[in-house]
Amino acid sequence: AQTIHQWPVAEIKAVGSPLSLGCTIKGKSSPNLYWYWQATGGTLQQLFYSITVGQVESVVQLNLSASRPKDDQFILSTEKLLLSHSGFYLCAWSPYWGEYAEQFFGPGTRLTVL
Amino acid sequence: AQRVTQVQPTGSSQWGEEVTLDCSYETSEYFYRIFWYRQLFSGEMVFLIYQPSFDTQNQRSGRYSVVFQKSFKSISLVISASQPEDSGTYFCALSELKGTNTGKLTFGDGTVLTVKP
Numbered sequence: 001a002q003t004i005h006q007w008p009v010a011e012i013k014a015v016g017s018p019l020s021l022g023c024t025i026k027g028k029s030s031p032n033l034y035w036y037w038q039a040t041g042g043t044l045q046q047l048f049y050s051i052t053v054g055q056v057e058s059v060v061q062l063n064l065s066a067s068r069p070k071d072d073q074f075i076l077s078t079e080k081l082l083l084s085h086s087g088f089y090l091c092a093w094s095p096y097w098g099e100y101a102e103q104f105f106g107p108g109t110r111l112t113v114l
Numbered sequence: 115a116q117r118v119t120q121v122q123p124t125g126s127s128q129w130g131e132e133v134t135l136d137c138s139y140e141t142s143e144y145f146y147r148i149f150w151y152r153q154l155f156s157g158e159m160v161f162l163i164y165q166p167s168f169d170t171q172n173q174r175s176g177r178y179s180v181v182f183q184k185s186f187k188s189i190s191l192v193i194s195a196s197q198p199e200d201s202g203t204y205f206c207a208l209s210e211l212k213g214t215n216t217g218k219l220t221f222g223d224g225t226v227l228t229v230k231p
Contacts, residue, residue, distance in 0.1 A: 032217055044159075044205070044221045059218065088157050094217055102149055103219060105159035 002027040004106040006091050012112045016080050021109050023074040023091030031093040033074040034103060035066055038088040050074060086113045116141055118208050120222035127229050133193040135225050137206030140187065144168075145211035149219065150178070150191045153203040162204075165189055196229045203227070 003026045013019060025031050035047040048066035050056045056066045063082060067075045074091055088110050092103040117140040127133045139148065150162040163175045165182045173180050181190040193200055203226050207219040 034217065034219075038157075043223045044207075044219075046218055049217055090157075090159060092159075101217070102161050102164055103217065104161060105151075108157040108159075110157065 002031075002093070002104070004091060004093060004104065006089075006106040006109050008109060009107070010110040010112075012114065013081050015083055015113055019076075019078050019081050019085070019111070021076040021089055021111075023076075023106055025072045025074075025093050028072075028093065028095065030071060031095065032101075033068065034092040034094075035074065035076050036090040036092060036105075037062065038090065040087060042087075044090065048076070081113045083113050086111055116208050116210060116218075116220040118206055118220050118222035120204075120206055120225050122225045123223070124226045124228070126227070127196045129197060129229060129231050131196050133196045133200070133227065133229070134181075135191045135193075135204050135206075135227065136188065137190065137222055138186075138188045139206070139208045139222075141208060141210055143210040143212065147209045147211075148180075148182075148189050149207040149209065150180070151205045151207060152200075153205060153224070155202065159205075162191070198229045198231050200229050201227055 005024045007022045033050045036044045037047050038044045046059045050068040053071050064078045088108050090108045091106040094101040094103045119138045146167045147164050149164045152160045163178045165173050165180050172182050177194045179192045203224040205224045206222040209219050
C-alpha cells in the first residue's frame, strides 16, 4: 500500500525567514506529485506538479519554489517568507500520467508566518 | 477556463438521513472528470468518488453516489444514511483531459457538512 508523509506537521516562522517543506511517497514508483496551498477557510490551489525526478512545473506564482531530488520526494521552499504564505500545504500523488487520475493527499503541513 | 462552484457554504442533516451536496462547473473540454473529496477536521483530504464526463451512468461507491447532469454542467454528491463521522468539508474538483495533461485539479470553495446525532 502507498503511504504519503509530510514534514513538518506544523511550523511557525518569521516573515523573511527561509522555509522548506517535505513530502515522501512510499510504495509507488514514479508517482506524479503535486503541491497545493489552502488559505484558512479557503479552497485548495495547485502550486506545482512533477512527473519525474528533476522536473517541476509551476502552476501558480506565489514566491515559492519546488524541487524533486528523488523519485519519492518533493520539496517546497522559499528563501523569504511572506505573511501571505500562511496556510495549509498539502502534497498529493497520482498513479497515472496522461490521464486525469484521482489524486491522493498527504496529511498536510500547517504554516503560520508571523 | 475551468471554474467550480459550490453554492452551499454549509449543510446539515440528522443521523441516518440522506444528504445532497451540489456542485456546478465550467469547462470547454469534452473529456473531464469531477472528483469529490472530504476534508477532515485535521486537514487531511480523503478521496470519495469521481464521475467521468463520458459515462452517462451515475457513479456509486459505498454510501456515496453522484447525480450527474452533464447538459447542465452540474453534479451532486449524495450520502446515504449519514453519520456524525461524515461531518467535514466536502470539495468538488474538476480535472480536464487536454493534450498535455498537468493533472490540474480545480477545486470549489467547499461545503461544510454537519451531521447531528
